[in-house]
Structure formats: C-alpha cells, structure tokens
Amino acid sequence: xxxxxxxxxxxxxxxxxTELEVELLDAASGESVAFDRVLLVADGxxxxxxxxxxxxxxxxxxxxxxxxxxxxISFKYRPKARRRVKKGHRQxxxxxxxxxxxxxxxxxxxAVAKAEEARKTERQRLEEAARKQAEQDAALAAKLAADKxxADKxxAAKAPKASTxxxxxxxxxxxxAPKASTRSAKADTTGTGDKKPxxxxxxxxxxxxxxxKTQK
Numbered sequence: 001x002x003x004x005x006x007x008x009x010x011x012x013x014x015x016x017x018t019e020l021e022v023e024l025l026d027a028a029s030g031e032s033v034a035f036d037r038v039l040l041v042a043d044g045x046x047x048x049x050x051x052x053x054x055x056x057x058x059x060x061x062x063x064x065x066x067x068x069x070x071x072x073i074s075f076k077y078r079p080k081a082r083r084r085v086k087k088g089h090r091q092x093x094x095x096x097x098x099x100x101x102x103x104x105x106x107x108x109x110x111a112v113a114k115a116e117e118a119r120k121t122e123r124q125r126l127e128e129a130a131r132k133q134a135e136q137d138a139a140l141a142a143k144l145a146a147d148k149x150x151a152d153k154x155x156a157a158k159a160p161k162a163s164t165x166x167x168x169x170x171x172x173x174x175x176x177a178p179k180a181s182t183r184s185a186k187a188d189t190t191g192t193g194d195k196k197p198x199x200x201x202x203x204x205x206x207x208x209x210x211x212x213k214t215q216k
Contacts, residue, residue, distance in 0.1 A: 001108040003101050004040040005059050014059065014098045016108045024092040027063050035059040041103045048103060057103045061096040069093055
C-alpha cells in the first residue's frame with residue numbers, strides 16, 4: 001500500500017518505512033505527526049483518488065531530526081543601472097519516517113508486520129531444516145570413519161599370515177633348486193653320449209655315397 005501526500009506545497013509518494021525530507025514542521029524530534037491532505041491511496045489493484053483529498057484516509061509519520069538543504073544562490077541585477085544583488089539560502093527541513101497508512105480502518109503497518117512475521121517464521125523453519133541436515137551429515141561421516149577404521153584393523157590383522165605364506169614358499173623353492181640342477185646335468189651327459197653314434201652314421205653315409213672307381 002502507498003499514498004500520495006501534500007505538505008509544504010509539495011507532493012510526495014510514500015510507503016510504510018519511507019524516509020523523506022519535507023519543509024520544516026512545527027514538531028520536535030521523536031514526535032509523531034499526521035498528514036491530513038492525502039491525495040491518493042493505492043492498495044494492490046484498487047486505488048482511491050481524492051477530490052481533492054481521500055476521505056477516511058490518514059498518513060502518520062515520526063520526526064527523526066532537523067536538517068538544512070543545499071545552498072541556493074539568488075542573483076539579481078539591473079542592466080545599465082550598476083545594481084547587483086546576490087543572496088544565498090538554505091531551506092530548513094524535517095526528516096520524517098512514515099509509520100502507518102490507514103484507509104477505511106485498514107492499516108498498512110499491520111499488514112507489513114504480519115508479512116515480516118511470516119518471513120521470520122519461514123526463516124526459522126529453514127534454519128531448523130539446515131541444522132537437522134547438518135546433524136545427519138555429521139552422523140553419516142562418523143559412521144563412515146568408524147567403518148574405515150574397522151576395515152584397516154582387519155587388513156592389518158591379515159598382513160602377518162600373508163608374510164608367513166611367502167616365507168614358506170621361498171623355502172620350498174630353495175629346497176627344490178638343487179634337484180633341478182642335477183636333472184639338467186644328467187640331461188647334458190645324456191646328450192653328450194648320443195653325439196658319437198650320430199657322427200659314425202654320418203661317416204658311413206659319406207662312404208656309401210662316394211663313386212666307385214672303374215678298372216680298365
């Protein structure tokens with residue numbers, strides 16, 4: 001909901017929580033002021049336009065502090081008369097914050113407070129869900145760490161047995177090594193004895209293949 005108010009000869013578009021500077025008001029800091037000249041009030045798609053002001057509508061605000069506007073220069077002169085006038089002016093202002101807009105008994109501040117409470121409740125719900133998810137993640141991580149530690153202990157317990165088997169295999173290979181060398185020596189001796197008959201057969205074949213001499 002927003003409204004258009006008139007004060008100090010100027011018009012301002014305001015909402016709940018809007019801070020603006022207006023012409024100096026006759027009120028001290030911290031006091032509440034009411035603006036009766038409400039020209040328009042809009043609530044969603046509905047709008048009430050004043051002729052010239054909206055009936056049953058009011059805007060209230062709180063004075064925050066007094067301030068002064070920027071310096072304005074006023075310069076006047078008359079040609080050919082040697083007349084020059086230069087003046088400076090800083091307007092006195094009141095800084096206000098809009099606290100409520102009321103139309104036919106409906107308060108904009110109440111609607112804003114209700115929406116803020118709903119947002120706060122939703123934020124709390126999300127924070128609670130995030131906290132529960134973090135606890136579940138922590139529990140899962142602890143369980144995985146425990147399972148890993150158990151698996152490491154089991155692996156460490158099986159490691160000595162494997163080394164014992166490797167040692168027994170090495171001893172068995174050491175014992176069987178001389179037998180293999182003996183067998184290879186016998187095989188070499190057998191091969192050497194078989195070479196002689198092969199040489200005799202070769203010389204016999206050479207003699208049979210030689211041509212015979214003819215007698216004249």
